Amino acid sequence: MQIYLDNSATTKVNKEVAASVYRMMTEDYGNPSSLHTLGQDAERTVRQARHQIAFVLGARAGQIVFTGSGSEADNLAFASVFHSPARIPGRKILISALEHPAVREPAAYYESLGAEVVRIPVHESGTIDLDFLRGALDETVAMISVMHVSNEIGTIQPIREIVKIIAGLKNEPGKDVRFHVDAIQSFSKLPIDVVTGDFFGVDMISLSSHKIHGPKGVGALYAAKPEKLHPMIRGGGQEFGVRSGTENVPAIVGFGQAARIESAEQIAHAKQAADCRKYLMDRIVNHFGNECRINSPSESSLTGAPGLCSPYILSVSFPGTRGEVIVHDLERNGIFVSTGSACSSISRSNGSISPTLAAIGLSAAEAQGTLRFSFSRHNQIGEMDCVLEHLIGAVGRFNLVGTRR
Amino acid sequence: MSDLIVNEAIKIRRILIVRYGEVALKGMNKPYFERILRDRIRNALKKLDSEHKTIVETDAGLIVVRGEGEILPADEKAMIAQITRVFGVATVSPAICLYDREIAAISDAATGYLRDRLNEWRAALPKALAEVPAEKQPPMTFKIAGKRSDKTYPLESMNIAAQVGSDILDVLGPAVKVDVHDPDVILTVHLRQREVFLFDEKVAGFGGLPLGTNGKGMVLLSGGIDSPVAAWLMAKRGMTIEAVHFHSYPYTSGRAREKVEELAGILAGYCGSFDMHVINLLPAQEQIAAHCAEELMTILVRRFMVVVAERVANLTKCDMMITGENLGQVASQTAEALVCTDAAAKMPVMRPLIALDKTDIIEKAKEIGTFEKSIEPYEDCCTVFLPKHPATRPHIDQILEAEANIPDLEALIESLVASRETVRIRPL
Numbered sequence: 001m002q003i004y005l006d007n008s009a010t011t012k013v014n015k016e017v018a019a020s021v022y023r024m025m026t027e028d029y030g031n032p033s034s035l036h037t038l039g040q041d042a043e044r045t046v047r048q049a050r051h052q053i054a055f056v057l058g059a060r061a062g063q064i065v066f067t068g069s070g071s072e073a074d075n076l077a078f079a080s081v082f083h084s085p086a087r088i089p090g091r092k093i094l095i096s097a098l099e100h101p102a103v104r105e106p107a108a109y110y111e112s113l114g115a116e117v118v119r120i121p122v123h124e125s126g127t128i129d130l131d132f133l134r135g136a137l138d139e140t141v142a143m144i145s146v147m148h149v150s151n152e153i154g155t156i157q158p159i160r161e162i163v164k165i166i167a168g169l170k171n172e173p174g175k176d177v178r179f180h181v182d183a184i185q186s187f188s189k190l191p192i193d194v195v196t197g198d199f200f201g202v203d204m205i206s207l208s209s210h211k212i213h214g215p216k217g218v219g220a221l222y223a224a225k226p227e228k229l230h231p232m233i234r235g236g237g238q239e240f241g242v243r244s245g246t247e248n249v250p251a252i253v254g255f256g257q258a259a260r261i262e263s264a265e266q267i268a269h270a271k272q273a274a275d276c277r278k279y280l281m282d283r284i285v286n287h288f289g290n291e292c293r294i295n296s297p298s299e300s301s302l303t304g305a306p307g308l309c310s311p312y313i314l315s316v317s318f319p320g321t322r323g324e325v326i327v328h329d330l331e332r333n334g335i336f337v338s339t340g341s342a343c344s345s346i347s348r349s350n351g352s353i354s355p356t357l358a359a360i361g362l363s364a365a366e367a368q369g370t371l372r373f374s375f376s377r378h379n380q381i382g383e384m385d386c387v388l389e390h391l392i393g394a395v396g397r398f399n400l401v402g403t404r405r
Numbered sequence: 406m407s408d409l410i411v412n413e414a415i416k417i418r419r420i421l422i423v424r425y426g427e428v429a430l431k432g433m434n435k436p437y438f439e440r441i442l443r444d445r446i447r448n449a450l451k452k453l454d455s456e457h458k459t460i461v462e463t464d465a466g467l468i469v470v471r472g473e474g475e476i477l478p479a480d481e482k483a484m485i486a487q488i489t490r491v492f493g494v495a496t497v498s499p500a501i502c503l504y505d506r507e508i509a510a511i512s513d514a515a516t517g518y519l520r521d522r523l524n525e526w527r528a529a530l531p532k533a534l535a536e537v538p539a540e541k542q543p544p545m546t547f548k549i550a551g552k553r554s555d556k557t558y559p560l561e562s563m564n565i566a567a568q569v570g571s572d573i574l575d576v577l578g579p580a581v582k583v584d585v586h587d588p589d590v591i592l593t594v595h596l597r598q599r600e601v602f603l604f605d606e607k608v609a610g611f612g613g614l615p616l617g618t619n620g621k622g623m624v625l626l627s628g629g630i631d632s633p634v635a636a637w638l639m640a641k642r643g644m645t646i647e648a649v650h651f652h653s654y655p656y657t658s659g660r661a662r663e664k665v666e667e668l669a670g671i672l673a674g675y676c677g678s679f680d681m682h683v684i685n686l687l688p689a690q691e692q693i694a695a696h697c698a699e700e701l702m703t704i705l706v707r708r709f710m711v712v713v714a715e716r717v718a719n720l721t722k723c724d725m726m727i728t729g730e731n732l733g734q735v736a737s738q739t740a741e742a743l744v745c746t747d748a749a750a751k752m753p754v755m756r757p758l759i760a761l762d763k764t765d766i767i768e769k770a771k772e773i774g775t776f777e778k779s780i781e782p783y784e785d786c787c788t789v790f791l792p793k794h795p796a797t798r799p800h801i802d803q804i805l806e807a808e809a810n811i812p813d814l815e816a817l818i819e820s821l822v823a824s825r826e827t828v829r830i831r832p833l
């Protein structure tokens with residue numbers, strides 16, 4: 001038996017998608033740049049994948065640039081704003097306090113080159129402080145980057161509100177603030193529409209394939225104005241000259257297909273995850289009471305309502321325990337969860353706590369004892385009983401040796 | 406012996422001379438040590454997977470490595486690297502073996518040898534010097550060291566050196582010059598019973614004694630810097646190694662264990678494949694936490710490790726145990742703590758690092774190639790079991806009293822011994 005609740009780290013590739021990837025590797029293996037029909041076929045399938053991604057966002061295919069990962073998409077967004085050294089000094093970058101390292105680190109890099117980075121604090125729920133944002137806005141702001149759904153706690157950010165707030169600083173001479181959203185945890189899971197929905201007015205959106213049952217090694221950046229993108233990788237001019245290098249055709253095709261499949265029944269999938277999430281959360285609260293702390297907003301939203309939680313993520317702290325010990329204990333029973341977030345487990349051993357958990361007010365003890373359950377449409381309610389049972393056992397075993405320390 | 410006199414037509418060939426330092430001091434057992442050492446060298450050379458067969462033989466106080474029938478294969482450097490890793494080897498010299506012992510033939514070969522060196526020496530000159538015409542370049546200095554094992558040879562060592570040196574000067578003329586004090590090249594002419602060796606280079610080995618000539622030791626291998634070095638030092642003295650590794654899964658991660666296996670693999674590169682017994686110590690830690698004073702946790706856990714390791718060591722017929730303990734390094738390695746740990750076992754516990762400084766241990770770890778792996782970070786939660794204020798001056802009575810509080814101690818120890826999982830560690 002295996003219960004996988006680490007879907008925010010990565011997901012199992014859909015079999016149908018894997019079959020397409022395999023076919024693109026073994027049969028339709030042409031290079032899209034080749035003149036012959038094999039190349040032409042590959043080019044067509046890449047184009048089709050681009051349409052599939054664009055369709056989910058309500059965008060045009062020409063607004064989608066494939067990258068090697070979600071992190072690369074984040075980096076490309078920064079590199080496109082700060083493409084020349086002259087644009088960096090004295091400019092302000094606003095990022096939320098919950099950002100992924102793939103945003104935090106590029107921001108820190110441009111800070112080292114002379115930009116000023118302002119971290120927007122969040123409320124206890126994880127929602128960014130919009131008043132702070134208003135106060136921080138001025139004409140020196142070059143870029144705002146806010147994660148749509150926090151990978152660690154699942155909070156949904158008020159993207160439409162942010163767009164409204166910054167509207168006065170856009171599209172006028174001398175006012176060119178660019179709004180980037182890392183939507184890697186929400187793409188094809190929650191509604192994102194760049195024309196009719198909350199994302200109208202967002203300049204750039206980062207996406208990733210392997211969080212939505214697609215293959216690893218491919219991501220994408222949506223750009224409202226793709227002509228404003230600037231390459232980090234120069235060469236043969238693939239991806240509209242923005243990202244040279246022979247396209248990872250199999251992965252791109254898998255990405256497109258995964259996006260189509262996952263978004264087609266978005267609400268039903270979200271409902272399945274939301275049901276598991278609520279069932280597990282209620283039982284954890286019921287059993288552990290004051291010995292646990294739910295870090296995510298307790299209510300989730302299938303439609304992406306700001307301030308609520310993604311149906312796919314639940315963060316819980318068991319203060320006094322150590323998340324990694326519980327993770328290892330659960331894995332013995334075939335249950336796979338994460339500490340705060342998979343990406344931060346490496347730095348965790350150095351004694352630093354996750355900035356996200358610190359930002360929502362967790363103490364070091366609470367942060368160290370944090371688990372993240374992240375769901376997919378494949379999870380079943382029945383699995384949650386099993387998870388709860390082993391969780392109770394693991395925390396109990398820890399407390400047996402750990403309570404007095 | 407028959408292999409030595411190969412193809413008489415070959416008058417000259419490349420060989421490797423292996424000197425074995427301490428083994429040479431052995432008395433009656435010398436042939437035994439020599440045989441083991443030859444086996445170890447043969448094994449080390451097998452790793453090279455060369456098409457050329459090599460012959461490894463003891464010959465009048467030296468081990469000589471030759472190519473079978475042919476001259477030594479071209480991967481001479483790789484062979485030297487392998488041989489210098491063999492415990493018991495003091496130095497290795499790439500050499501020329503000459504079967505014609507006439508002084509004229511020796512001088513010819515020595516001249517050829519030195520000509521090669523001269524060309525290399527010139528190639529390594531600073532560019533400005535290299536560009537001037539050959540006749541204006543400074544001479545390379547050399548010295549001939551004569552050595553005579555065959556005392557019946559008509560010339561004495563000094564005369565051999567003088568004659569060969571003078572013959573070389575006749576041929577290479579002003580390009581080379583004798584300097585007996587600080588020469589660029591010292592060419593040794595070693596006159597032996599049937600042949601002459603010419604060499605000018607000695608590559609140092611680790612010394613020590615051939616592996617397998619000094620019993621078997623059970624090393625308590627952690628993922629840290631110290632224990633692999635301790636095991637290596639004992640192996641260098643000829644001891645066969647076996648290992649036991651304790652973890653506290655799920656308090657330590659599966660990655661920590663992978664790291665230890667890789668570390669052991671590096672060790673196996675020196676001391677051959679060995680068994681490692683992996684044991685989860687958590688049941689003991691849980692019992693200690695539940696029944697004993699917190700400040701004694703560390704020392705009690707150490708004693709458990711020693712007790713359990715000793716039982717496994719007895720089962721696998723080890724003679725002694727080996728730890729990386731180092732006086733005063735941490736709370737569990739104070740003199741008082743070591744007394745308590747040592748009292749846990751009847752079997753002798755070797756602590757080769759006991760009096761070294763940490764910097765020396767690190768240096769050794771770097772030299773043998775375990776350091777980089779040892780310091781690799783991984784999730785490690787054994788801090789959960791670290792008392793806030795560990796006892797640094799425990800007394801054995803106090804420790805025994807604490808252990809008496811653990812119910813069914815004997816059954817617990819036996820269950821840990823029985824729970825061991827044995828993995829075969831092979832060179833990486």
